[in-house]
Amino acid sequence: MSPIIRRGVLRLHQLASGRHILDRLDSLQKTQWLSRIELEELQRKKIISLVEYAYQHVPYYRRIFDEIGFQPGDLQNDFTLFQRIPILTKEIIRSHTEELKTTDRAHLEQLSLVTTSGSTGQPLTFWQDHEYRDCVTADIQRHLEWAGAALGQPHAYIWGASFEVSSQQALRTQLIDWEWNRFLTNAFMLSDQSMADFAQLVIKKQPNVLYGYASSLYNFARFVRQIPEMEITFQGVISSAETLLPIYREYIEETFQCKVFDRYGSKELGGIACECEAHTGLHISAENNFIEILNHGIAAEPGEAGQIIVTNLNNRGMPFIRYSIDDEGAWSRSLTCICGRGAPMLEKVEGRLVDTFWTPDGRKVWAGFAGAGYSCLSHPSIKQFQVIQESLDYLIIRVVRDGEVPQETMDQFSDVVHTVFGENMEVHWEFPDEIPVLPSGKHQYAVCKINEGITNLHMRPKVPANSSS
Template sequence: MSGKVYSEWEIAPRERLRKLQEKKMLKIVEYAYERSPFYKKKFDEAGIKPGDITSLEDFYKKIPYTSKNELVKSQRNNPPYGDFLTVPKEKIRLLFISPGPIFEPYTGEDIKIIRKNLAKTMYTAGATEKDICQVTLSYHFMPAGLFIHWAAEEAGCTVIPAGTGESRMQVDFMKKAGTTIYAGTPTFLKRLGEEAVKMNINPKKDLKLRIGLCGAEPLPMPLRKDLEETFGIELFDAYGVAELGVMSRECEYHNGMHLNEELFLVEMIDPKTLEKVAPGEEGEIVATTLEREAMPLIRYRTGDASAMTEETCVCGRTEARILGIRGRVDMLTKVKGVFIHPKQAQEVVEKFPELGRLQIIVERPEDYDQMIIYVECKESSKFAEWENKLKTEFKQALRIKTDVKMVNPGEIPVDARILEDRRKHYTL
């Protein structure tokens, strides 16, 4: 394990970790009911008292979900915090505003917990006191920049609070300061590589970057490989939601993102039935903050699609992992009993520069689901060859057989939905 273990709970037995989460869950449910007007009303309407919840099983069975729409509506009707605030306003020490808009208040105790949580991201990636971390995320109203800044401080790194933009200056700082860790979006890192070349700077030879901490955007494999080759670095992905915080991060094996289960109770649910899905199956990420003082969120539906496993990672960490972010659940559908998201198919196509856009059509002409994936190809003479190849590729990625039809560039309408479900009376 190259990344330092920051907490005993990263390698604790699953049953012991489950008991910790259960203990914290019971406490946060009672806390929210007593202090949050929103949750008192929500629980009362559901006919639930904190005393009715004695286990995680009770929690999953009885506690209602919270939606982002509820949070936004509550804050809009009763600005700035809505009915979610659980502390006196004078205890708030930090306030962010994220798209929605959503006001995110933090107490001094919240800040201490956030710093410890984020330090895991740095240590897991292998950060040390010898590193210089250049933070290129926004510090403007939103939490990303300051949060990763704190993480680097906790790990003992030297921090350059660069913020967004100013590509030429960013590259100049990297070279002169000897920056070893990049923190920001993958697309901005790509832009810095292009700017470096314009400045006659070889990103791999003239810069000292060794680690890239990416977030706020998807990190598809083609882009990851391109950036790692351009800069000679290892990239680490992370996942979080502004109103919840950073919940997971990659280790050196890059086989999913480890969840910080000390602070977050994460579930994966079927977005239509709202029932929990089996391990490894795609669903919607639902999270509960286990130690948030100012504004706890309980069973908060993120709207993001993923899958989760509790298998111990090769690195030795026992934390559950989310297996990539598939996209938004409004594009998630079930075919032949298996959840399908367009991003899964896109990741297959993106591996081959000869291919272009794609469209997924789902129909049920009789009693069985039928899925056809149309893919643009530059060489019509190789249509049959590509169709056979992609059938195998898609089966591995989607876990079901699918028909593949190659088409010429431009044959898929520009305004076509990437996934079109034509089945009638279809429910999950």
């Protein structure tokens, strides 16, 4: 089907369903070339409008604005007052879900209730309106274009898909996939068989771009490399929803002979940032999300890690204003990008706060500690791994084996652990048959069972009987 006809089909479907994805995409394709100052002005206007809406229609915001004496209209004269709005946390969303929902009838009719499993295992439930969802889809399409798949060009997903869908829903999904020219394999249940089927489909349909979780892309790349006669290439691969470890990036790029575009986003906010063709950082989706990075409550300098705070600029159904997504990141030190896009860049996303490890003497260690540590674990005998910090001085490395893991590999990894955490960190190896994925279908490669502030966890767990040290 020609791109013009496909665009026509998409346009017709959206007219019939009252949606505006193509309009939002057209807009994003233009605004990405705005200067930083122009983008900041666009964000300011959207924030002022959103905050006024929230005060008028969302009981939670009306209550807290009144409590702190915050007048949305004052933002017109002094935008720094925006920082007076208290941070919205996941706990607040859980305990005030209904109070955070709009009372505006025009929006109520189009709300969808969404639940995420959450990387901590605690679900989060929220409401999203049509405008939000249209902007999210348009933003994904914009990033697909950066990676090599223009509107209507074939692309493939390894992504979490729901099992329990009615035949009507399944038909609708098939129709939408056909319209967008995409296909998917379910990351919930990646097996040799499902990857073989997916590989055949990829060879047949020749998608420009593959989009998936970092670990799923890595698993698929490993699978492809195991089959000598199989060669699969893409124009680009987009890795999203999980921290992209350097070893994953290198392996995937080598296997599929293309660049990996790291994309950062979440179900409650959509796309937050994505690498462009220059791969020097992740451009913020500034038209959709306003980002602050705070270090102990103060705006962080470029290169300085801090807490990522996001205001979504589109979802009036349940506004996320100054929301703490529980991730850390840093602004890029580069003020401009050679691609010419004006949106500021994140230097790197340091991973979920819950993935932060701790040294016995109380220092914080990023869960992706030292790419070198994990590069030992790229040995062919290691199909999958997970690192679990059980206590301040006890780390468990769980490995799904494909043959014997050489003692040398294990020793190398232990050396890295001791360099990073100190000699008092004990390393224990386990070799389960599989590592269960999270309910979302994602693989959590790093799990820390210690929370910040809890320092009395020196008790070691009992060593399970079915493991080896």
